[in-house]
Amino acid sequence: MASGLLRTFTGVAKCARFGVQGPLSMRMASTKTMTVRDALNSAMAEEMDRDDDVFIIGEEVAQYNGAYKVTKGLLDRFGERRVVDTPITEMGLAGLAVGAALKGLKPIVEFMSFNFSMQAIDQVVNSAAKTYYMSGGTQKCQIVFRGPNGAAVGVGAQHSQDFSAWYGSIPGMKVLVPYSAEDARGLLKAAIRDPNPVVFLENELLYGESFEISEEVLSPDFTLPYTAKIEREGSDISIVTYTRNVQFSLQAAEILDKQYGVSAEVVNLRVIRPMDVNAIINTVKKTNHMITVESTFPSFGVGSEIIAKVMESEAFDYLDAPIQRVTGADVPTPYCKELEDFAFPDPDTIVRAAKKVLSIE
Known part of the structure; x- marks a missing residue:
C-alpha cells in the first residue's frame, strides 16, 4: 500500500513539474468547467422547473434534441406540452409564441438560425416589441427569442448575418450577446424572467467551448444584470x-x-x-x-x-x-x-x- 501511495504521489509530482494535469491533481483542483451549450441547457431546465408557464418551441427542439443539441433531454424531462416541435415556418411558430405570451405564458422561441428570424420579423418587431407601448402599458409580452447568430463556417451569405445591430435598433426589445458559459447561463435565466421581449443572440462556434465557472454560477438562483x-x-x-x-x-x-x-x-x-x-x-x-x-x-x-x-x-x-x-x-x-x-x-x-x-x- 505504501509503495502504491509513493507511486501515486511521485506521478503527481512529475505531472506538476511538467505542467501536466494528472488524475489526482484533477481531483484536487476546485475549478469547474462548463460548455456554453450545457450552460444554456441547464438555464432553460432550471427556469422550466421554477415556472410552469415557461415552455420551449421551435423546429427540432424536441425529438431531435435541438439542431445544435442545446435542448437535449428537455423533452424527456418536461414532455410534449412544454417542449414543442413545429413545422418549418418561422412566421407561424413565432406568431403562436407571441400569442401565448400575450395570454400570460412565457415562451422560449428557438430559431435554428437567426437568419431565419427574418421570416418572422413582423411577429418579433411589430407584435412582440411594440405591443406593451402601444397598449399603454396594459399588455406585456414576456418572451425570449434565442438561437445561433452570425457566421459559422462555410454556411454562405444567407446564413451568416449578425443581427446585433438590427434588433438593437428596435425600441421595446432587449438584446443580449453572451460570450462565456457564465454569460450564457446567467443572462438566459435573467432573460426568461424578464417581463419584456428579449432577443438572445448566441454563437454557434461557441457552443462547444468550455469555460471555468464558480459554484455561484451553478446556483439555480444565479442571474446576471444587463451590464458589461x-x-x-x-x-x-x-x-x-x-x-x-x-x-x-x-x-x-x-x-x-x-x-x-x-x-x-x-x-x-x-x-x-x-x-x-x-x-x-x-x-x-x-x-x-x-x-x-x-x-x-x-x-x-x-x-x-x-x-x-x-x-x-x-x-x-x-x-x-x-x-x-x-x-x-x-x-x-x-x-x-x-x-x-x-x-x-x-x-x-x-x-x-x-x-x-x-x-x-
Missing part, C-alpha cells in the same frame, strides 16, 4: 467587443502585451440593448484610447453606436486618438473558407487596429 464585464484589466487601450470576438480580443491583448508592452483592457459588452454606456465611458476615461470589435457589417453597426455614445458623453474629452472600428467586411459573407476567414476579425486585425490608435509602428 471587464474580461481583462488594462491601462493603455480599451477593446470593446462582444460574443466570440471577446476570445479574439483577449488573444490580441496577449500579443500586444508580449510584443509591444501595451496593456489592453478587454470589455465584454454582453448586452447590445440596453447598452452599458457607463462601462464604455469609464474604460475610455481609464485608457484614453479605444477600438471596437464586431462581426457585423461596417455600416450602421454596433461599433458606430458605441463611438456615437462616446462622442456624445464626457468620455470624448478623455480621448487621445480617434476610435477605430474593427468589423466584418462590407460584402455578403463568402462561402469559400479562405475568403470567409478574411471577412471577419481575428487577433491580428485587432492588433493592427490597436497599433494604429496608439501610433505604434
